[in-house]
Amino acid sequence: MILDARVLDPEFVPREVVHRDSEVDALSNALSPVTDGEPADTALLFGPSGTGKTCLARYTVGQLRETVIDVRTQYVNCWQNYSRYRVLYSILEGLDRTIDIHRQSTPTDVLLERVQAYDGPPFVVVLDEVDQLEDTGVLYDLYRTHGVSMVLVANREEDLFAGLDDRLVSRLHGSQRVRFEKYGVDELAAILRARVIRGLTEDAVDDANLRYIADAAAGDARIAISTLRTAARVADRQGMDSLPESVIVDAVPEAREEIQRKNLDQLKPHQKVLYEIIEEHETIAPGTLYERYREQVADPRSDRTLRTYLNKLATYDLVVPEGENRGRIYRLASQES
């Protein structure tokens, strides 16, 4: 039943972007100077998870490469590349200039010098999840680098600007902003339909079931596509030639669990211990949490490190901190009231 599994991959960039025409136009306009060999202004993409920001950024930059011969591009995920060093290294990878750079011994300044020495055609850098950067100074570095144009992707404008250097904030003031709203059920169903046409056999799933998936995903395309993929995999394994409603209904919670499992798999052992302690209690105060943690591990980390871990868990949407100061408690995101 599955003809092309890549289409159901969360990273897949389709040949046509559905229901985001105005956003594509806005980003294309922002990048239009590149078609004349000039650097473009910084573009900022904001919106909740699963609204198509990353997909649209990759799609638009891909289109640019098809129409402009002389342009270079690089995609950097700031979640994985959160330090100044890693961002610069990743950018140099896009320029094929990492030969003789050693990740353990070459100073950051050398990487920056090498980026700033770039004198080729316009270079467009997409910095995804840019609000996850631990050192945002690299944005100022890049802003001042001639020939480099940035597309910054983040969930919330306030979160991004809160962490930025004042000089950069004022310079980004006039930048092109593209805002993404959650998809409606019809829009999500159309996105799924486009994937079904390219990835599954004809009539593998009817419109009513696609709308069911779209409705359950609550505006999040990532969850919708994950649900479709989970259902297709199950049906394919069982030798079915279409997706029955029962398989789709089961796939809805499974897809959410799969996303959560993937997040859990990325945790370090000590972070997992914290997660499991919070899981055991409905809610838990920080002091008690630290105490239980120290009881369970042989080589406990300091409380300060635990606070860093807990912030990480919150960023992964696994744990929710509630209240301030002495009233602070932690609970699992899946048990949110």
Add this chain to the structure above:
DNA sequence: GTTCCACCGGAAACGGGGGACC
């Protein structure tokens, strides 16, 4: 109103791991 205390997070220091250089 004042003091105490739990909690948060920034900044600087520290140390491990790893590569370059002699």
Add this chain to the structure above:
DNA sequence: GGTCCCCCGTTTCCGGTGGAAC
């Protein structure tokens, strides 16, 4: 092989915040 340098995860230190207790 020894030394130097670098990044990065962690620790230490500490000031800020705000609710509780007096």
